[in-house]
Amino acid sequence: MHTQNVHLKNYSAGEEIFNSVSHGTGAGLSAAAIPLLVVHAVRSAPAGLTPLYVVSFAVFGVSLFILYTVSTLYHALTSYEAKRVFRIFDHSSIYLLIAGSYTPFCLAALHGALGWTLAGIIWGLSIAGIVLYCVLGNKLRAVSTATYIVLGWIIVFAFRPLSHAVPHISLVYMIAGGIAYTAGCPFYALKKIKWMHSVFHLFMLAGSTLHFLSVYTMIP
Template sequence: MRKHKIKDPGSAITHFIAMVMAAAATAPLIKRAGQSTGGSGVAAVTVFMASMILLYGASTSYHSFDISPKVNKVLKKIDHSMISVLIAGTYTPLCIIGLGDRLGYILLAAVWSVAALGVTFKICWVTCPKWVSSVMYVVMGWLCMFVAPFFIRNAGIQAFGWLLAGGILYTAGAVFYALKLSAFNEKHKNFGSHEIFHLFCMAGSFCHYMMVYLYLA
């Protein structure tokens, strides 16, 4: 019997752990939202957690399997596309619960529209330079600063602190991803800059989960 060899062990394992943790954390968050918010709040946190599980699941699959160039490219497109989905998914409870009213729904529609463009972009040009992807994700993520005063007024400064911390961690990870530290990666073949990027993403997801759990749900 042919044994399966994981393509990128460090990347696959880190995001498999993140996927399992996200799946385990979903029910408590939905339960909490159900006790303190209406149906729209439950729907918002469900979208948030679904996007997180999809992102880490897609990443795990892409970094685990080396089937054929064609299949690998499809998995890569799905993996990269899910980043835009996670960003929009994170905005969903922020907009619906943290902002609410007309402003929240306008921002939500705008972010999901941009996410759709991001997915389309990655499907058409998944091999684009890393800095292009990083800039796209960072700009999309930091759009929330335009509504920061309204979010702080509705959700509180502590919630904004978790939001800001997550954004900084995601941005730091994007910088690592864009720099392509060849010398560092040569010295750390099993756990290089891409794996560090994964850890930053996991830390960012944790911060945003805590924001939603403690202050929005």
């Protein structure tokens, strides 16, 4: 992990307080979401698929918790060197969340060869993205943002089978969450303008909430 390739944006104290509190709230909600998802899977998953639902729902919840916890710490820290390290963790956790968000749809809803293949591709590309960012840091900034968007929408290639595998409301929440995440990207790109990164945080929270609802309603 080469922190010398990581350069930080100097946010104001007010921005960092907002960023820490907003994603700290996300971390708290994510922690509460994990048992809700797991219990729902245990009680309501289709017969024979309960283990897949429980594990994949838990992976999704944990990936949410990791992202929001790491982001909160990154924005709350005041040590420059510590922030450089947590910036790497912060960006890496986005790849983790993308893969974690796909997991219930791939392993539980689709399962079978298609689901496992798609999960393998998403997790493989996400792990590759984490490794590359750890090595190259800001040199991959533009590529990383584009990669987040592309990875997030790979599901379109399996849209037809997925639309038959999950309830309509779950599909609507999933698409809406993807739109919310994508709509936040321009604000992330404009983070040199004051408060734009904070707006990006709100879109992240909206996208995560919608995807939680999508996963929860996956089981009728």
